[in-house]
Amino acid sequence: MKIYLNGDLVAKEDAKISVFDHGLLYGDGVFEGIRLYSGCIFKLEEHLERLEFSAKAILLDLPLDREQLRKAVCDTCRANNLENGYVRLVVTRGPGHLGLTPDGCGPGNVIIIADDIQLYPEELYEKGLKIISVPTRRINASALPPAIKSLNYLNNILAKIEAKKVGFQEALMLNDKGEIAECTGDNVFMISKGVLFTPPLDAGSLRGITRGAVIDLAAELNLPCREQALTRYDLWTAEECFLTGTAAEVIPCVEVDHRKIGDGAPGSTTRRLIELFRKSVLTDGVNLSE
Ligand code: PXG
Numbered sequence: 001m002k003i004y005l006n007g008d009l010v011a012k013e014d015a016k017i018s019v020f021d022h023g024l025l026y027g028d029g030v031f032e033g034i035r036l037y038s039g040c041i042f043k044l045e046e047h048l049e050r051l052e053f054s055a056k057a058i059l060l061d062l063p064l065d066r067e068q069l070r071k072a073v074c075d076t077c078r079a080n081n082l083e084n085g086y087v088r089l090v091v092t093r094g095p096g097h098l099g100l101t102p103d104g105c106g107p108g109n110v111i112i113i114a115d116d117i118q119l120y121p122e123e124l125y126e127k128g129l130k131i132i133s134v135p136t137r138r139i140n141a142s143a144l145p146p147a148i149k150s151l152n153y154l155n156n157i158l159a160k161i162e163a164k165k166v167g168f169q170e171a172l173m174l175n176d177k178g179e180i181a182e183c184t185g186d187n188v189f190m191i192s193k194g195v196l197f198t199p200p201l202d203a204g205s206l207r208g209i210t211r212g213a214v215i216d217l218a219a220e221l222n223l224p225c226r227e228q229a230l231t232r233y234d235l236w237t238a239e240e241c242f243l244t245g246t247a248a249e250v251i252p253c254v255e256v257d258h259r260k261i262g263d264g265a266p267g268s269t270t271r272r273l274i275e276l277f278r279k280s281v282l283t284d285g286v287n288l289s290e
Helices: 022-026 044-057 066-079 122-127 154-165 209-220 232-236 268-280
Strands: 002-005 008-011 029-037 040-042 085-092 110-115 129-133 170-174 180-183 187-192 195-198 225-227 240-245 249-256 285-287
Touching: 002 066, 008 066, 022 085, 029 044, 040 066, 044 066, 044 085, 044 209, 044 285, 066 085, 066 110, 122 249, 154 170, 170 232, 180 187, 180 232, 187 209, 187 232, 195 209, 209 225, 209 240, 209 249, 209 268, 232 249, 240 268, 249 268
Parallel strands: 129 170, 129 249, 195 225
Antiparallel strands: 002 008, 002 110, 029 040, 029 085, 040 285, 085 110, 170 180, 187 195, 187 240, 240 249
16 A cells, blocks of 8 residues: 655555654644545545645645645555545644644645545445434534544544444534534434425534535435524434435434434435435546546
8 A cells, every 4th residue: 555645655664754743742733534436536626625724724834735635636546546445635733842832843744545445334324324412512613613624533532432332333413502513424414394404514513525515416306405503302303314424425314312213214315315426426526537
């Protein structure tokens, strides 16, 4: 496996960075998780734009411009002969002193890993996922804007651990008002009375690329979509529920907090959206052969 590290493609064993990197010491940095489907990098421009916005928000100067980032991602996929998989693009604050200030840090390390992806088993897409809300609340948007995809995921990791400890694969995270924010690495959607709902970004959700893709697909289906504050009650009494994320794609959710959603099987609209999503990933991105 070849890893992109600051302009070079190096063997995995040689991909090393300083222990003084503030990415390691403080989670100070940004990243993207991107999918590659049949040689097509899904929504690459959207991911690169989000990376640029995350970097800007934390006052991190990206060492590469858009064109250089695009080329680096494509070159890494090609160097690994990857047709389908997962690309992790990471930019750290860079090596500095033992202290919070980023002054004197840098240059930031640019790391790109292109690998296979560990997917949920196909069976879960047929039967649906069961999730549970957890005590750990999503960090308040005024403390850390949820739109920043930073290297600091402890909040989500704690929620994931809490769900796993009680036998669930995914956690539903609430914000400090008790509204639905998102899952640990996925956005949440529900359908009620013919309308698609998802929490607004200020409820504590990441502006998910898959979330955006699903909102566009809903428009194609003439399915009205509203971004509005949702409670657990709204979700418990919904007809359908599903999660969206780069890793999970669109996955039906059939139980929330031990309450069956609808009749406990993936809903027909969810299934239709999954079908459309799976078609769109083959065309909606940057093709490696171009
Ligand atoms: N919320 C959070 C907190 C996320 O980290 C999403 C929502 C979904 O966003 P996208 O843009 O992917 O539709 C994410 C994305 C992983 C992994 O390794 C996690 C994400 C993406 C890729 C891989 O668990 N999170």
